[in-house]
Amino acid sequence: MSLKLQPKKWPGKIREVTLGAGNRQPRTVGGGNGLPLHTFEADFPHRPVLALEVTDINPPRWLDIVREPWEGLLGKPADAARKAAEQYGADLIMLNLMGTHPDRGGRSPDQAAIDVEAVLDAVRVPLIVKGPGAGAKQNDVLARVAEKYHGEGLVLHSACQEDYKTLAAVTVAYGHVLVSESPIDLNIAKQVDILLSDVNINLDRVLIDPLTGGLGYGLEYTYSVMERIRLAALGGDQMLNSPMICLVGEEVWKVKEVKVSERQEPRWGDQETRGINWEVATAWSLIEAGAEVVVLRHPDSLARVRKILDAWFAEGASNNTR
Amino acid sequence: MISKHTVLTAQKHRIIFSPSGRSIVVTEGTSILEAARLASEPLPAECGGRGACGKCLALVLEGDVPEYRVIHRKEGLSEILACQTTVRGPLTVHALVESELPKLISCDQSIGMAPLEAWAPWPLKLDPPAHINSSEDLGVAVDIGTTTVRLLLIRLVDGVIVGEASAYNPQISWGADVISRIIAAEKGRLDDLAELIRRAISAMILETTTQATDDADLIRAYVVAGNLTMIHLLLGIDPSGIRRVPSEPAALAFEPVDASSLGWPGRGGVMVHTIPAIGGWVGGDIVSGILRIGLPRQSDGISLYVDLGTNGEIAVGGADFAMACACSAGPAFEGSGIRCGMRADQGAIDGAVIDMEKGTLELSIISGGAARGICGSGLISLADALFRAGWIDRIGHFTDKLPDPYRLDDKHGRALRLSQKKKIALWERDLAGLIRAKAAIFSGIRTLLDSLGIGAGDISRLVVSGNFGRFLNLPAAAGIGLLPDLPPEKYVYVDNGSLEGAALALLSKDFMLELESYLRKITYMNLSEVPSYMDEFVSASFLPHTYPEKLKG
Numbered sequence: 001m002s003l004k005l006q007p008k009k010w011p012g013k014i015r016e017v018t019l020g021a022g023n024r025q026p027r028t029v030g031g032g033n034g035l036p037l038h039t040f041e042a043d044f045p046h047r048p049v050l051a052l053e054v055t056d057i058n059p060p061r062w063l064d065i066v067r068e069p070w071e072g073l074l075g076k077p078a079d080a081a082r083k084a085a086e087q088y089g090a091d092l093i094m095l096n097l098m099g100t101h102p103d104r105g106g107r108s109p110d111q112a113a114i115d116v117e118a119v120l121d122a123v124r125v126p127l128i129v130k131g132p133g134a135g136a137k138q139n140d141v142l143a144r145v146a147e148k149y150h151g152e153g154l155v156l157h158s159a160c161q162e163d164y165k166t167l168a169a170v171t172v173a174y175g176h177v178l179v180s181e182s183p184i185d186l187n188i189a190k191q192v193d194i195l196l197s198d199v200n201i202n203l204d205r206v207l208i209d210p211l212t213g214g215l216g217y218g219l220e221y222t223y224s225v226m227e228r229i230r231l232a233a234l235g236g237d238q239m240l241n242s243p244m245i246c247l248v249g250e251e252v253w254k255v256k257e258v259k260v261s262e263r264q265e266p267r268w269g270d271q272e273t274r275g276i277n278w279e280v281a282t283a284w285s286l287i288e289a290g291a292e293v294v295v296l297r298h299p300d301s302l303a304r305v306r307k308i309l310d311a312w313f314a315e316g317a318s319n320n321t322r
Numbered sequence: 323m324i325s326k327h328t329v330l331t332a333q334k335h336r337i338i339f340s341p342s343g344r345s346i347v348v349t350e351g352t353s354i355l356e357a358a359r360l361a362s363e364p365l366p367a368e369c370g371g372r373g374a375c376g377k378c379l380a381l382v383l384e385g386d387v388p389e390y391r392v393i394h395r396k397e398g399l400s401e402i403l404a405c406q407t408t409v410r411g412p413l414t415v416h417a418l419v420e421s422e423l424p425k426l427i428s429c430d431q432s433i434g435m436a437p438l439e440a441w442a443p444w445p446l447k448l449d450p451p452a453h454i455n456s457s458e459d460l461g462v463a464v465d466i467g468t469t470t471v472r473l474l475l476i477r478l479v480d481g482v483i484v485g486e487a488s489a490y491n492p493q494i495s496w497g498a499d500v501i502s503r504i505i506a507a508e509k510g511r512l513d514d515l516a517e518l519i520r521r522a523i524s525a526m527i528l529e530t531t532t533q534a535t536d537d538a539d540l541i542r543a544y545v546v547a548g549n550l551t552m553i554h555l556l557l558g559i560d561p562s563g564i565r566r567v568p569s570e571p572a573a574l575a576f577e578p579v580d581a582s583s584l585g586w587p588g589r590g591g592v593m594v595h596t597i598p599a600i601g602g603w604v605g606g607d608i609v610s611g612i613l614r615i616g617l618p619r620q621s622d623g624i625s626l627y628v629d630l631g632t633n634g635e636i637a638v639g640g641a642d643f644a645m646a647c648a649c650s651a652g653p654a655f656e657g658s659g660i661r662c663g664m665r666a667d668q669g670a671i672d673g674a675v676i677d678m679e680k681g682t683l684e685l686s687i688i689s690g691g692a693a694r695g696i697c698g699s700g701l702i703s704l705a706d707a708l709f710r711a712g713w714i715d716r717i718g719h720f721t722d723k724l725p726d727p728y729r730l731d732d733k734h735g736r737a738l739r740l741s742q743k744k745k746i747a748l749w750e751r752d753l754a755g756l757i758r759a760k761a762a763i764f765s766g767i768r769t770l771l772d773s774l775g776i777g778a779g780d781i782s783r784l785v786v787s788g789n790f791g792r793f794l795n796l797p798a799a800a801g802i803g804l805l806p807d808l809p810p811e812k813y814v815y816v817d818n819g820s821l822e823g824a825a826l827a828l829l830s831k832d833f834m835l836e837l838e839s840y841l842r843k844i845t846y847m848n849l850s851e852v853p854s855y856m857d858e859f860v861s862a863s864f865l866p867h868t869y870p871e872k873l874k875g
Contacts, residue, residue: 161717162717162719165721185860186857187857187860187861187863187864187868188860190861190868191716191717191864191868194716194864194868195715195716195717198715198716
């Protein structure tokens with residue numbers, strides 16, 4: 001006698017959101033109609049995608065171990081992006097415009113636009129553009145970039161509850177995708193999406209960033225909030241069914257367990273291996289919770305997460321009970 | 323051998339308050355606010371004297387104050403904060419912000435009424451808790467609120483109201499909220515606080531007996547309802563246990579005390595009864611209120627009782643049980659904590675309508691005339707009208723639809739201009755305060771309903787009570803998600819459930835007995851111990867709600 005598993009059917013599904021347009025090779029994420037990675041009972045037309053982070057300036061705080069793969073390319077976003085896409089196999093690039101922050105040189109919106117243009121010329125994968133953080137400067141920078149490269153389907157990171165109107169307007173006007181950010185809170189995630197749809201954004205152009213911490217630094221809060229967002233979406237909530245994006249690299253490469261060298265803490269072992277393990281463990285946990293776009297810093301982490309994803313989806317396809 | 327001590331005698335100075343003329347001699351180094359308290363000069367200090375609220379701003383007409391305390395100079399005179407400025411010589415000071423607490427809008431409509439006919443939720447017969455000697459004998463029902471005190475003088479022989487009075491709670495000079503008052507009591511001011519409220523009620527009794535041409539000595543009994551802190555302070559009992567965790571009040575119910583011990587009139591052996599409480603934060607005021615609406619005798623369905631004040635109190639239940647909780651709504655509903663906020667008084671904006679076609683805003687103002695500020699009900703009406711018109715978004719930020727003539731940008735942020743001449747406006751941060759307040763109330767309601775496994779649609783009757791509730795625009799309250807959105811026929815308004823319940827207890831021993839027995843059926847829920855409360859609060863911090871369906875079903 002064999003046990004027949006009944007596949008779980010949900011009334012809702014995740015929205016499909018297409019990243020990149022125009023000169024980009026578009027990538028679509030979302031579309032799943034079951035819990036994350038439940039390939040044995042649900043359809044997932046698109047796999048989670050993996051991005052690598054490049055920066056407009058030489059990032060002052062990056063650890064040596066994560067600078068190494070980018071030797072000679074830090075602060076040269078176009079070259080770094082080319083390497084990320086061609087050699088490291090990134091599905092898309094996140095350009096972190098950290099240099100526009102007033103405390104990090106305060107590069108102008110026009111300088112930022114030059115960086116974006118260089119990256120757009122260098123690669124054809126979709127581009128996530130991250131501003132310097134909520135505030136007037138973020139709006140100036142991202143609005144300028146959005147306007148200048150209209151039609152490229154850029155992913156603008158990010159709008160939040162207190163400040164969403166400017167970015168919502170340019171997203172609609174210039175055909176981009178907007179990340180709606182919330183502070184690890186299910187209700188606020190939904191509130192931002194409602195606010196965005198109130199100003200006529202089609203939610204097929206929105207990704208949710210639930211915010212996360214690295215493994216050991218509050219990851220479990222994000223995990224359960226993402227789980228609840230996903231359950232609400234599958235239950236039919238039209239304001240919570242956007243795909244989710246997680247910025248893993250910037251959280252992982254600042255935790256103590258990654259920063260401490262082997263010399264200081266011999267029992268913890270090789271620092272680089274440890275850092276990559278930390279990034280992979282964090283990223284995979286968030287994929288299990290429902291992340292569809294994962295932004296990493298170390299190319300080896302990307303290769304390892306990719307390997308797990310490939311194996312998972314290959315096995316899932318052959319074990320499909322339906 | 324007698325040792326020689328050098329005794330430093332502190333200098334004493336006279337402080338005169340203008341325009342009341344009250345004066346007091348205090349020791350050098352005393353703050354002017356402290357002097358005002360000693361002189362019974364009602365100088366408001368909502369922050370309790372921490373230098374935060376700015377309500378004790380005063381002009382020094384004569385005398386000398388430390389230079390570094392001078393905030394501003396006007397025609398050669400210094401403006402200072404009374405709480406921050408110490409006395410170092412004789413002074414004459416003039417309070418700049420509402421030096422005399424305004425009288426409440428009188429509500430004469432209850433004189434001549436018979437509570438047993440008008441308010442009794444089930445048939446009650448006249449049977450006061452005191453022996454009646456003459457047809458002239460009187461009883462007094464009092465509700466002590468954190469902000470306001472109300473009193474009814476009732477003729478016991480026929481149960482008719484012959485006088486009424488209302489006043490602001492003079493303890494306000496020790497802070498606007500119960501916590502500040504408890505802290506003041508802990509700092510050794512318990513006797514002062516007790517004295518203030520006792521004297522204020524004495525004055526109200528005198529005022530009403532004079533007005534009713536009755537003799538205060540004919541008073542045979544008192545019944546007092548109020549939150550548990552107010553009752554502690556009235557009786558001069560240390561309230562510090564209430565604010566500690568876990569909340570441990572000295573007692574929930576108190577034996578009646580002799581009126582003369584409170585300095586109240588009444589010839590020999592006249593007792594003051596207090597309505598018992600359920601918990602530290604759910605006091606006799608709400609017990610009185612839910613008895614007033616007849617919860618113990620409710621034949622079917624479930625009632626929701628909401629008392630909207632600085633401390634919001636909520637009860638839900640029926641004949642067999644009730645759940646009750648308290649939530650801190652903050653002072654927004656009472657017009658405090660709002661830049662142009664004021665109490666529901668003459669000149670307060672208490673309603674608003676937006677004409678969508680013309681893009682104009684019509685205001686209604688208590689007693690007409692020029693707008694002086696916004697009261698709680700005005701705030702709710704404004705928020706609802708602004709939201710409906712799309713002039714604000716769901717988090718209370720102004721949108722591009724706000725017409726230019728109404729737009730105001732200044733150092734406090736963006737605002738809605740409400741008056742051309744004076745700077746009366748509604749800022750985004752005021753709206754944020756209102757949204758927090760309404761979220762506190764609604765999430766309290768939701769948490770109680772959830773604990774019973776029911777939704778808003780299962781409520782057969784929603785009773786709104788409170789000084790503030792009297793002016794409340796119910797559709798607007800539902801529109802912003804303060805209260806569930808129920809058909810109008812399900813709403814009931816009680817002017818002051820607590821006071822009316824106290825009046826019934828004064829006239830009927832049965833009512834008081836029923837009240838005492840129903841107490842055991844009330845479960846107190848401490849919201850800070852409910853894990854889902856924070857989630858409910860965040861989802862309610864949105865207009866009208868993150869899950870609007872929760873307002874209905």
